[in-house]
Amino acid sequence: MAKFLLWAIIILGVMLAARLIAHRNARERVAPPPRPSGGAGARDAHSMVRCEHCQIYLPRSEAFMSQGKTWCSAEHARLGLKK
Template identity: 50%
Template sequence: MGKILFWFILIVAVLFAGRLLGHAAAKRAARARQPAPPRPTQSGRGPVAPVAGQGSEEMVRCAHCGIHLPRSEALLQQGKTWCGSEHARLGARPERTH
């Protein structure tokens, strides 16, 4: 009975150590895949920094279709944010009232 208990504890310890090592490797790989920080815009102001520790970023609304998207993916023209160049070309839609 003592040998079975010993081997059971040894196998559980090896599996636990393997899981810890795998988790650490996955974290390193995820950090390596993160894109480089975006360059500052021509106005000299850099992108909005994400909230510390959350990895999130400010969301903005397209002036044409109203979709919300991350600021880093939005197009800023004429003082408004757009989801793409086609909507910037079409211009803002008038506000609808419900």
């Protein structure tokens, strides 16, 4: 009976250790990417502009520039200003 209890405790200990290691590894995979360091490139990546047609904000890198104005899509650039 003592051998059975000893083996049961060893098996439970190994299972607990494996679960803790798997949980730690899963948390490391989900960690957010590091933020870019300061500089001109970092500021441009996060600057927001407003569409002249629908007034939504979007990243400057995704905006369309036409006639000196910013648009969220080519369709809104074609339609022009909202009346």
